[in-house]
């Protein structure tokens with residue numbers, strides 16, 4: 001048998017070569033052919049996958065936060081606003097170029113790495129946390145200028161999750177992971193539904209509680225929301241900003257995974273379901289407001305480009321079990337590069353919170369957030385909705401009503417009647433003064449959020465000192481007495497001196 005095989009192999013073929021030589025040549029040729037065709041096949045597969053990702057979608061109706069408003073309570077707002085998105089003044093061409101960068105960064109179809117990676121991803125904040133990004137030149141997200149004074153926290157790793165360090169700041173989830181976490185996006189796990197998606201409560205495989213936002217199945221809008229959120233907060237860490245833990249891109253699906261914040265939101269505490277748990281105390285209101293102010297100061301003054309949230313309102317202020325505020329919902333955020341005074345954009349936001357100049361002109365900068373913050377503060381002090389059509393005509397608009405009350409020396413009457421323990425006179429005056437400054441119709445006159453933080457922090461001491469004598473001691477107040485009685489606050493001069501980095505150097509003194 002063996003000798004027969006040997007005889008066959010050494011046999012001379014008609015082309016003059018022995019059989020074993022011919023077989024050897026054929027095997028080598030086959031190997032070369034396979035090596036040549038393999039890359040072609042890989043390229044073909046990539047193209048097929050990209051096509052899949054571009055499937056038309058949008059069975060779900062477009063929900064827009066675009067505002068169409070009228071004149072309410074004397075506040076003149078534009079009647080309707082149309083698409084001007086992306087027209088950036090001062091040559092701040094952020095959106096297109098940087099978004100592409102982010103797309104590549106997120107492996108969403110522009111990068112050659114896309115297809116070598118899993119289609120689904122999860123952001124993982126590793127030990128280096130945001131600080132690893134401050135030097136991330138390739139990133140389109142904001143980087144940090146300052147740390148400690150803005151209440152930054154370092155992110156801890158999510159133990160037990162698959163790690164994917166390709167982006168330097170994330171793991172990658174699959175849709176399956178998130179289906180598992182949310183019990184297949186069951187109704188019982190729905191936390192709420194916003195303009196752009198449904199938010200589910202979930203638990204990751206390692207036990208971490210999360211909130212999963214499933215963006216509406218409208219690829220254009222979902223894609224935009226998705227990018228904006230990731231660009232705005234993917235790189236930043238602050239104890240008063242909700243932490244973005246991950247995301248998933250799979251086919252037409254876009255999901256964002258956040259830390260779960262377990263104690264409702266400010267809107268629910270002031271006007272909704274959480275009231276069943278008791279009245280939110282003055283102390284906790286101020287704590288929430290201060291946390292919100294710190295996060296905004298960070299977004300406006302500590303990172304580059306600065307982030308304008310654009311939708312500051314009570315339902316976007318999440319609350320944890322220690323009554324710390326966490327700003328959420330960055331889907332409308334805009335980035336503002338250094339030296340850029342504003343961007344021009346479609347007017348978005350929530351009625352009652354939108355700054356008049358932004359509503360009227362579409363010109364946006366961080367002072368629009370300051371206005372919304374002022375409304376939020378008034379809402380917290382009074383327990384009233386920013387716009388409430390159930391009230392008499394002159395009370396429908398909260399800001400206008402507050403001005404009327406102060407002008408007629410009835411400021412003490414504006415405090416939320418449901419508060420069991422009323423604030424001290426001085427604390428109430430401070431809060432009203434700050435809010436009035438924030439809602440100044442002239443955006444230039446509004447304080448920076450860093451100044452607001454200092455004013456609020458300065459308020460803590462006198463507020464605590466007076467606490468013992470607070471009940472029923474709020475006297476008659478008007479704007480002048482608010483000014484006179486507000487300690488050493490010189491609203492026009494002293495507060496607001498800025499250092500070279502634009503941060504206030506003058507402390508607000510009690």
Ligand SMILES: Nc1ncnc2c1ncn2[C@@H]1O[C@H](COP(=O)(O)OP(=O)(O)OP(=O)(O)O)[C@@H](O)[C@H]1O
Nearest residue numbers: 191192193194195199211258259260261265315329
């Ligand atoms: N990280 C989170 N932890 C806990 N609950 C959350 C979290 N993120 C959002 N929620 C809750 O999910 C619900 C929907 O939130 P979402 O931000 O999508 O919409 P919204 O703020 O209610 O409305 P809009 O889209 O008009 O801003 C809200 O009740 C919100 O409090």
